[in-house]
Amino acid sequence: MIARAFAVAALAFPGMAQxxxxxxxxxxxxxxxxxxxxxxxxxxxxxxxxxxxLAITWAPQFCKAGGDRPAARLQCGAGNRFGFTLHGLxxxxxxxxxxQYCTATGLVPKPVxxxxxxxxxxxxxxxxxxxxxxxxxxxxxxxxxxxxSTRAYARLRYPDMDALSRSSLTVGRFAQAMAxxxxxxxxxxxxxxxxxxxxxxxxxxxxxxxxxxxRCPAHQGGLAKGAALKIWRGGR
Numbered sequence: 001m002i003a004r005a006f007a008v009a010a011l012a013f014p015g016m017a018q019x020x021x022x023x024x025x026x027x028x029x030x031x032x033x034x035x036x037x038x039x040x041x042x043x044x045x046x047x048x049x050x051x052x053x054l055a056i057t058w059a060p061q062f063c064k065a066g067g068d069r070p071a072a073r074l075q076c077g078a079g080n081r082f083g084f085t086l087h088g089l090x091x092x093x094x095x096x097x098x099x100q101y102c103t104a105t106g107l108v109p110k111p112v113x114x115x116x117x118x119x120x121x122x123x124x125x126x127x128x129x130x131x132x133x134x135x136x137x138x139x140x141x142x143x144x145x146x147x148x149s150t151r152a153y154a155r156l157r158y159p160d161m162d163a164l165s166r167s168s169l170t171v172g173r174f175a176q177a178m179a180x181x182x183x184x185x186x187x188x189x190x191x192x193x194x195x196x197x198x199x200x201x202x203x204x205x206x207x208x209x210x211x212x213x214x215r216c217p218a219h220q221g222g223l224a225k226g227a228a229l230k231i232w233r234g235g236r
Contacts, residue, residue: 022081022082022083023079023080023081024080024082024117024118024121025078025079025080026074026114026117026118027074027078030110030113030114030117030123031074031123031124032107032123033107033108033113033123033124033126033127034124034127035106035107035127035131036124036127036128036131036132037101037131038100038101042100042101042132043100043101044100044101044102045097045098045099045100045101045102046099046102046136047093047094047097047098047099048093048094048099049091049092049093049094049099049136049137049209050092050093050094050095050209051091051092051206051207051208051209051214051217052089052090052091052092052206052207052208052209052211053089053090053092053204053205053206053207053220054086054088054089054090054149054152054153054204054205054207055086055087055088055089055090055202055203055204055205056084056085056086056087056153056156056202056203056205057084057085057086057087057201057202058083058084058200058201058202058203058231058232059075059076059081059082059083059084059085059234060082060083060232060233060234061195061199061200061201061231061232062075062076062085062201063075063076063234064199064232064234065195071122071124071125072122074117074121074122074123075121075122080121081234082121083158083161084156084158084203085119085120085121086119086120086149086150086153087120087125087129087202088120088125088129088133088149089129089133089134089145089148089149089152090133091133091136091137092217092220095219096219099136100132100133100136101131101132101135101136102135102136103135103136105130105131105135107127108123108126108127108130108142108146109142109143112126112142112143112146113126113127115146116146116150119149119150119153119154120146120150126146129149130142130145130146134146148211152207152211155182156182156205157181157182158178158181159174159177159178159180159181161231161233162233164177164231165230165231165232165233169228169229169230169231170225170226170227170228170229171192171194171222171223171224171225171226171227171228171229172187172225172226173229174192174200174229174231175187175190175192175225178190178203184212184213185205185213186213186215187225188215188216189205189206189213189214189215189216190203190204190205190206190216190222191203191204191206191216191220191221191222191223192204192222192223192229193221193222193223194223194227194229194230197230198227198228198229198230199230199231199232200229200230200231200232204216204220204222206220
């Protein structure tokens, strides 16, 4: 086992200990992803880019809901423990439609996968994000696309998730806490999603075409700010 100790990561990105990778250990042989292709349900769609979404996932809830799946073993097993993980950087359209699967592509190079795994701990998700979203970003290659998304992810800071999980919480209060931890971010610049029982699932941060935080478009969805929200702590 080749371990990447979280203590090293914390030195590189101050504040990560609050809610990113608490411990990330990569196997010597990283699983190989299979090609991710457009389909009848998810067709190729080339439309102008009007902004971007940086999506992060609350890993304790993800692992609680489906951590026994083979694709989740790296994230939810092998002694690893995460807070927020990077789902992806998604180009949005000018209107409600977004671009996807813009250009046919091969597999993401192994060095890029390995460099990204402690942010996005799934080789198959890495492949999916590049194929569906990264290929629609002008001039990007896998290495530059994931370098851009992981930089944006690493800049994020988080409120005290443990304290929030033990309080009476609404989506609006959580968004305000996230905003307070990140200069330049306000509560209306993010969307929060949860499962049917109200457990925190993801946070979508809205970006303009220069990758700066912006107010989210009205059509982007997410929960109402008054909705009740719960945070799964992972058994802690």
